[in-house]
Amino acid sequence: MSKVIENKITQRQYIFILVSAVVGIGILSAPNSICQIAEQSGWISMIIGGIYPLIICYCSYLNYKHFNNTHFYQLNERLYGKFIAKIIFLFFLITMIIYEASVLAGFYNILSKEIAFFLSPYAVLILVSLVIIYTASFGLQSIGRLSEIVFYFSSILFLFPLAIIGKGSFLNIKPIISSVENILNSVPSSFYSYAGIEISFFIMPYVVNKKNFKKAGFVSTAIIVFIYTFLTFICIYYLGYELTTKIYYPVFFIMETIEVSIISDFKVVFIFLWSGMILKIMACDHYVVSYTFSRLTRIPYKKSCIITWPFILMFAIFMIPEHGRNVFLGKSVPIIVFTILTYSIITAIMVKIKGR
Amino acid sequence: MKKKLLIIFNILILLFSSCYGMEPIENISIMIGIGYDIDKEKSKKISDPIEMFVFKGDGEIERHISSGVAETIYNTVNDRQTIMSKKFVVGTEKLYLISEERAKYGIEDLLEVLIRDENRNELAYVAITEGRTEHFFKMTPIDNTSMSEAIAGILKFCYLANFFPREVNIKELLFMYNQSGRRIILPYIIDDNGKPKVTAICVFEGSKLKHKIPLEEAFYINMLRSRKSEGYISVLEDNNPKKCYTIKAKNFVNVSVEYKDTLIYNIDLTLKGVLKADSINNKPLTDKDAKKIEKAFEENISKEIEKTIEKVQNNYKIDCFDITKYAAAKFGKHSPLLSDEEFQKAKINVKVKVILVDLGRSIK
Numbered sequence: 182m183s184k185v186i187e188n189k190i191t192q193r194q195y196i197f198i199l200v201s202a203v204v205g206i207g208i209l210s211a212p213n214s215i216c217q218i219a220e221q222s223g224w225i226s227m228i229i230g231g232i233y234p235l236i237i238c239y240c241s242y243l244n245y246k247h248f249n250n251t252h253f254y255q256l257n258e259r260l261y262g263k264f265i266a267k268i269i270f271l272f273f274l275i276t277m278i279i280y281e282a283s284v285l286a287g288f289y290n291i292l293s294k295e296i297a298f299f300l301s302p303y304a305v306l307i308l309v310s311l312v313i314i315y316t317a318s319f320g321l322q323s324i325g326r327l328s329e330i331v332f333y334f335s336s337i338l339f340l341f342p343l344a345i346i347g348k349g350s351f352l353n354i355k356p357i358i359s360s361v362e363n364i365l366n367s368v369p370s371s372f373y374s375y376a377g378i379e380i381s382f383f384i385m386p387y388v389v390n391k392k393n394f395k396k397a398g399f400v401s402t403a404i405i406v407f408i409y410t411f412l413t414f415i416c417i418y419y420l421g422y423e424l425t426t427k428i429y430y431p432v433f434f435i436m437e438t439i440e441v442s443i444i445s446d447f448k449v450v451f452i453f454l455w456s457g458m459i460l461k462i463m464a465c466d467h468y469v470v471s472y473t474f475s476r477l478t479r480i481p482y483k484k485s486c487i488i489t490w491p492f493i494l495m496f497a498i499f500m501i502p503e504h505g506r507n508v509f510l511g512k513s514v515p516i517i518v519f520t521i522l523t524y525s526i527i528t529a530i531m532v533k534i535k536g537r
Numbered sequence: 538m539k540k541k542l543l544i545i546f547n548i549l550i551l552l553f554s555s556c557y558g559m560e561p562i563e564n565i566s567i568m569i570g571i572g573y574d575i576d577k578e579k580s581k582k583i584s585d586p587i588e589m590f591v592f593k594g595d596g597e598i599e600r601h602i603s604s605g606v607a608e609t610i611y612n613t614v615n616d617r618q619t620i621m622s623k624k625f626v627v628g629t630e631k632l633y634l635i636s637e638e639r640a641k642y643g644i645e646d647l648l649e650v651l652i653r654d655e656n657r658n659e660l661a662y663v664a665i666t667e668g669r670t671e672h673f674f675k676m677t678p679i680d681n682t683s684m685s686e687a688i689a690g691i692l693k694f695c696y697l698a699n700f701f702p703r704e705v706n707i708k709e710l711l712f713m714y715n716q717s718g719r720r721i722i723l724p725y726i727i728d729d730n731g732k733p734k735v736t737a738i739c740v741f742e743g744s745k746l747k748h749k750i751p752l753e754e755a756f757y758i759n760m761l762r763s764r765k766s767e768g769y770i771s772v773l774e775d776n777n778p779k780k781c782y783t784i785k786a787k788n789f790v791n792v793s794v795e796y797k798d799t800l801i802y803n804i805d806l807t808l809k810g811v812l813k814a815d816s817i818n819n820k821p822l823t824d825k826d827a828k829k830i831e832k833a834f835e836e837n838i839s840k841e842i843e844k845t846i847e848k849v850q851n852n853y854k855i856d857c858f859d860i861t862k863y864a865a866a867k868f869g870k871h872s873p874l875l876s877d878e879e880f881q882k883a884k885i886n887v888k889v890k891v892i893l894v895d896l897g898r899s900i901k
Contacts (some may be wrong), residue, residue, distance in 0.1 A: 220870065295655060304553040312546060353716065355866035421716040422870075427652055438659050438708050 189389045192397050195381075198465055199401035201328040202380040203234065204408055205462035206287040209430045211374040212416035219367035221354055221422045224414040226364050230371025231406035232240035234378040234521065238398030240525040241381040245394060247536025250386045254476045255518050260531045267477065269524070273379070274473040276526035277519050278489070280377055283510055284495030285310060290503040295433065296452055298442055306497055310490060313460065318466040318486045321387055324464050324494075331457045338454045339408060341447065342415045342432075344439045372522075373514045374409055375463070378402075379521055383469050411450030429503070467493075540716045549864040566591050566601070566623040569691050570632040570685025572670025573610075573647060575639040585613040588685050591623060600683045610646055628656045632685040632692075633663040633707060634670040637725075640739065640746035648714055651707055659708040662692040665739045665746065667727040676731055689734050692724060695735060699756055700788055702763035714744065718865030718875050720856065722762065725749060740857050748853050758839075759844040760788050761804060761887070762859040769813070772837045778839055780817050782830050784810030784893065792863045800874060800883035802860055808838070811895040821901040827893050834891040842887050856880045 190198070212270075215223040248256050257266035285396065289305045297305075316326065358364065388394065416431040425431045432434040439447040467486070470493070475485040555560055570588040586604040593599060603621060605613030618625065618766040635644060666673050674684050681687040695701040702709075705724060713721045721741035726733050738755040740748045750758065759766065767787050786808040793803045819827060849857050855877050868874050 188880065245759055299559070300553070308546075308550055311549075315542060315546065352862050352866040356869055359869045422710060423715040423717060424652075427715065433655070434659070440660060 188321040188387055189323035190221070190321055190384065191385050192390050192393070194390055195328055195384060195388045196401040196404070197328040197332050198325055198384055199234075199238070199378060199381055199398075200404050200408075201332060201458065201461040202465040203375055203377040203405050205459055206291070207374040208314075208408065209291070209432045210304070211371070212371050212413040212425050212431050212490065213429055215367055215374070215413060216417065216425045218365070219364050220359065221356075221417055222358055222360075222364050223367065223417060223422065223425075224410050225358070226367045226414045227371050227374075227410045228406060228422045229368050230375060231365070231402060231410075233372045233518070234375045234402045235399070236522065237378045237525055238381055238402055239395075240386040240529045241385045242398055243529050243532050245383070245385055245391065252384050252386050256532075258459050260528065260535060270477050272520070274470060274477065276379070276521070277466050277470045277473065278492050278496055279510075279513055279517070280469060281313075281463055282493050283500055284459060284463050284466065284492065285313075285465050286500035286506050287503070288456075288463075289497075290506065291430070291452070294503070296449055302501055306494060309460070309463075310493060312498070313463045313467050314486050314490055316460070316464045317471060318483050320482070321384060321468060324468055327464065328461055331461050335454050335457045338451065339411065341439065341451060342412065342435055342443075345415070345419050345435060349415075351418070353421040354414075354418055369515070369518075371409075372518050373510075375405065376514055376518055377466070378405075380465055380469055382525075383472060405462060412433050446529050453488075484524055485506070509523045518527055558767070560624045562592050563571050563594050564624055565626050565900055566621065567601075567626050568630050569683055570634065570688075571630050571853070572577060572634040572674060573639050573644070574636045574665075574669050574671060575642050576606075577638070577642070583607055583613060584671075585610065586674055587617070588674045588683055590683070598648055598682070602671065604671055626657055627654075630661050630685075631689045633661055633690070634666050634673060634721075634726075636666055636668065636670050637739075637749075639747065640665050640741070643743075644747045645744045648711070651711060657707070659706070659711075661707050662689045663707055663710050663723060664692055664705070664707055664735075665723050665725045667725065668712070672728065673726070673733060676728070676733070679732070684733075688726065691726075691733060691735060694893075695724065696763070696766045697733075699752060700759035700763050700766045700768040700770055701735075702759070702766060714741075716862065717870040718862035719859060722857065722859070738857075740855060742855060747855060748857075750857065750866065752890060754845055754848065757842050758849070758857050760808075760838075761790060761806065761842070763788065764856070765788060770808070770810070770834065771814075771836065772833050774817055781814060782807070782812070782817060782833060783814040783861070784834065784891070785813050786810035786891070792860055794863045794867050796862075796868070796874065800864060800879055802863070802883060802885045804860070804881065804887045805889045805890070806838075806842075806887055807892065809892050809894050810834075812893055812897050815897075821899045822896050823901045827896055830866065831891045831893055835889045838891070839887065839889045842889065845884050846887070850881050850883075850885075854881055858885075860885075 205388050212223065215226055219226045244256060254266060254270060257269050261269065285306060285325065287310065289302055292305060293300065293302070316327065350404060412432060416425045416435065419435055420431055433448055436448040436451045437446065441447055470489050471482055471486040474480070474489050475482045480488065500509055568587055572586040574584040574586065575582055576584055580879045584604060584606045586602055588600060588602050591599050591601050603617055605617035607616045617729065627863045673688065676684050678684050678687045690786040692705045695705065696703045699725065710721060713719045723739050725739050727736050737749050737751050738758070739746050740750060756768070765787060767785065769783060769785050771781045771783040789807040789809065791805040795801050812830065815822065815830065854889045861875050861880060864874050867873065870878045
């Protein structure tokens, strides 16, 4: 327990932890899901959907403003009482386990489909999750450092699509707005891409320098929204919305069509760099899982890292074929996202009433 | 403790992530070209010949053509593997050939497979052939090791003349089929005394081949549908081949569209050319002469393009110029204005502009 509290992160690390907790598997399939209804205007829905991480970041800023450095669990206790605080934490625990397991399962699905079709699921799942637990057991500080470094490396990833910038056509983007109704209807599905930002509630008390804390939330939201919007825009611009809705991972299709003289298949390079991001997002999620678990059961942080492992594996095996994962997430994520949205708005109001 | 854990992890990762189930290169046949044929009368309709490289050891490489006959595209693999002594590797193919008969029958299944199967090579070239594709694979390659490479090379460099578009590959095929307001247009290859030759373009309606347009007309259609391609244009005097202007031109096309009772397409075709021959003046040229030559080309090309547009609208009756996509971009992707009827009624104004950027060595 005491080790966790000693962990401190800088404001820049806070920004990168938020970014790495959101940007993961979603960047590959988000263009596909958003274009189903919004068609060629999907990228506008993506920008509007940025309101979800913005709200969450602002709420965690309000928590800080009125309750200072109170930990999230104590804050809930003061606002709602002991019993309800436990329920809320249980909800967050399950949510984060679902997120982490879905990323783990999705990672295997992509590996098995695109490059490593000869590996058995258990080898990948167990090894990757062991590495994650090992990383997460060092606590928040090392996750913060890791997020920052890996982000710099893997941001090369977002330069690759620039290779096809001259080959697409603006005719695919036009007419920019054909139906306002469709754009607004597909905004909720962009919320699901931004799921994972809830980590900001948990790590907020550990930020050392809180001078421009409001700005940090905005900056991380801006980075996340930019990444998602950029990839969605590139996909529609290059493939047209018709093909984007037919191919589940449109970003891979773009990577396959990049012609570079030495490298025969650019997709492999992309997956290699992107794996770093996946390990990072799982480490962030596992930190929150173990943190909430240790708060609920009063088991020390490092032990709870290992105790939560079977749950994650169980959920992940449950989601192994990609279509099975989609069915599960399609049902659970909307409920989670809207519960968290309502919860954070109510908390913000309560904080304003009860806080200093 | 930490170090021990780290070492254990590394050993585990090495153990569990090796390439299991892989074969050395001598046991592998690498696919380089796939053909799609059809026998309409037989019960097993699909016949897919495949050209592949076989490694015999000692650096010896040979090519084999193996045909699979079955009911569907992937069932041909069942048939083929029964006679093959090597493992089959997908994803290295350079060429897709579709026979004319198969294209007329429809290629919906192939287009679906190309989207669904992520192992396919999106950068492979694609063309329609006269007669069976197997015949083309069985020709003797002259300056390449395999026929697939030979035909892929023809398609790769066809943009250097006749204004063929730069990309004639699977990726572009999928774009043409799926994006609204577009249709599939592919080159057509015939057997010219034992050598493959591009002689026409094939225009599809949906996934079925509708028209085959010979290169003489396709020259002007290509000029409007492709971007930044190259071609040689000549203006002859009195039909005498010794008296002509010739330019090597690069085309730049700008299209705007509006709707007043009918669709009106305004196409600005700019040809930036280098003068290659001028046997009419036959003297060092001045700026004034250059203007005269530009004018001669503009008149000639405008006349030919008008003739082509009239023929396309009245005879072929479908959009071969790939301009309906501009209407789709302006009036919405589901607009009723994208139909063939609207295209037949549409007014297409082409404004040709020829710019001579270079007059050659002989200038004043």
